[in-house]
Amino acid sequence: MDSSYDVIVVGAGPAGLASAKSAVEHGAKVLVIEDHAAIGTPVQCGESLALSSIEELGLEPNPSFVANDDVRIIRLYSPGKKKIELLMPENVKTPGVILERKMFEKLLAVKIANMGAHICTKTPAIGVLKENGFVVGVKVKHIDEIKDVRAKVVIAADGPSSKIAKWAGMDIYSDVKKFASCAQFQMANVKIDPKVSEIYLGKVAPGGGFWILPKQKGFANVGLGIAGDDPKTALAYLREFVEKDERLRNGSIIEFNVGPVPMGGVVKRMVDNGIMVVGDAARQVNPATGGGMKFGIRAGIIAGEVAANAVKTGDTSARFLSAYEKQWNKEFARRFKAFEIFKEMVLEMPDEKLDKLCEDIGTREVPGDIDSGTDLGSMGLRIIWPVLRNYPKIVLKLGKFLPSLR
Numbered sequence: 001m002d003s004s005y006d007v008i009v010v011g012a013g014p015a016g017l018a019s020a021k022s023a024v025e026h027g028a029k030v031l032v033i034e035d036h037a038a039i040g041t042p043v044q045c046g047e048s049l050a051l052s053s054i055e056e057l058g059l060e061p062n063p064s065f066v067a068n069d070d071v072r073i074i075r076l077y078s079p080g081k082k083k084i085e086l087l088m089p090e091n092v093k094t095p096g097v098i099l100e101r102k103m104f105e106k107l108l109a110v111k112i113a114n115m116g117a118h119i120c121t122k123t124p125a126i127g128v129l130k131e132n133g134f135v136v137g138v139k140v141k142h143i144d145e146i147k148d149v150r151a152k153v154v155i156a157a158d159g160p161s162s163k164i165a166k167w168a169g170m171d172i173y174s175d176v177k178k179f180a181s182c183a184q185f186q187m188a189n190v191k192i193d194p195k196v197s198e199i200y201l202g203k204v205a206p207g208g209g210f211w212i213l214p215k216q217k218g219f220a221n222v223g224l225g226i227a228g229d230d231p232k233t234a235l236a237y238l239r240e241f242v243e244k245d246e247r248l249r250n251g252s253i254i255e256f257n258v259g260p261v262p263m264g265g266v267v268k269r270m271v272d273n274g275i276m277v278v279g280d281a282a283r284q285v286n287p288a289t290g291g292g293m294k295f296g297i298r299a300g301i302i303a304g305e306v307a308a309n310a311v312k313t314g315d316t317s318a319r320f321l322s323a324y325e326k327q328w329n330k331e332f333a334r335r336f337k338a339f340e341i342f343k344e345m346v347l348e349m350p351d352e353k354l355d356k357l358c359e360d361i362g363t364r365e366v367p368g369d370i371d372s373g374t375d376l377g378s379m380g381l382r383i384i385w386p387v388l389r390n391y392p393k394i395v396l397k398l399g400k401f402l403p404s405l406r
């Protein structure tokens with residue numbers, strides 16, 4: 001590790017790796033530091049990602065890191081077990097895949113290292129270096145050695161429990177109520193259909209949702225997110241569901257993980273002098289679905305380019321770096337607002353009303369020309385819109401935001 005770089009990326013999750021790739025592509029000398037001993041592990045994720053995000057990273061989807069690219073039905077159950085089914089015709093490429101995220105991130109890291117970025121695992125940032133109101137690097141613990149490493153721009157991609165931005169003096173505070181508390185079993189020998197993803201709303205996961213995302217025949221991510229202030233643990237809800245479901249009850253748990261997901265909308269400021277914040281650290285997570293990879297990857301791609309340009313021009317001020325924040329907001333801010341409103345309405349709806357809405361929507365076919373850039377939440381909301389139009393309150397609150405749901 002050198003003592004100075006153009007750009008230091010803290011955290012080698014999807015947002016950090018995307019930032020590093022983009023910065024290196026635009027000519028910056030880049031260091032990526034990762035706290036964990038291995039990139040991609042442990043996985044705290046249902047692993048569902050839009051195909052376009054993989055393509056945007058210059059990766060060719062293939063079985064070494066895509067576990068399932070053939071989910072043809074998304075089935076959502078209301079509290080009273082009424083169901084919505086979104087069907088994808090066999091002759092179209094599905095817009096989303098279930099990843100083997102460990103391999104996805106590892107292969108991406110190898111690609112970025114081969115492009116010239118320097119990557120160091122088992123190297124947490126333990127502080128931020130500041131001079132004259134600018135972040136100018138980080139203090140790291142590299143295996144057993146503590147050292148200062150300087151950078152013209154630091155990109156904080158350190159996930160939902162981010163400390164870097166706080167250490168730099170930025171306000172990224174989120175109330176615990178605004179975090180979903182998640183738990184997930186990766187289960188083998190379960191009797192699920194590999195072509196069907198399932199989502200359950202209601203008492204099984206209060207304030208959130210329960211999911212079964214199939215990775216292969218007999219193998220699935222089974223998990224849930226609940227409101228962060230629920231006195232009962234996410235694990236307790238997960239166990240209850242699995243024990244009651246005869247398809248899952250006798251399956252083996254081959255991996256277990258828990259984690260927080262920021263669901264309260266993005267931070268007000270994503271940049272300050274010499275620093276940019278991306279991914280979960282900037283709360284760039286769809287507030288209705290909890291999906292964050294797509295938005296963090298896009299943030300990284302934009303931020304990496306802006307950081308490299310800042311280095312070239314010698315201007316690393318918040319003013320210059322805010323080009324990233326403006327672009328990200330242009331692409332996603334209205335869409336996130338629509339999702340926030342939709343989520344609030346669903347959470348406030350009495351169970352019988354939600355049952356009726358799901359019954360009214362019923363089974364819908366996904367149009368063959370669906371854009372591969374569409375995340376699954378946007379796709380779902382767009383497809384069910386013809387029915388939502390009959391609900392005046394929803395139209396009133398959501399109508400003007402609908403065009404943003406690309």
Ligand SMILES: Cc1cc2nc3c(=O)[nH]c(=O)nc-3n(C[C@H](O)[C@H](O)[C@H](O)COP(=O)(O)OP(=O)(O)OC[C@H]3O[C@@H](n4cnc5c(N)ncnc54)[C@H](O)[C@@H]3O)c2cc1C
Pocket residue numbers: 010011012013014015016033034035036044045046047048049123124125126157158159160163182183184223257258259260261278279280281285290291292293294296
């Ligand atoms: C149970 C669960 C299921 C989910 N399912 C989905 C899903 O299906 N689809 C989806 O899109 N999203 C999903 N999410 C959300 C998704 O996992 C996150 O949005 C995504 O991982 C965010 O990427 P990131 O790069 O911002 O952060 P992370 O993936 O959290 O990566 C941050 C990295 O920074 C490292 N780090 C932290 N602090 C330091 C430090 N001081 N120094 C060095 N390194 C540091 C961490 O070790 C970590 O590797 C899920 C989340 C959970 C918890």
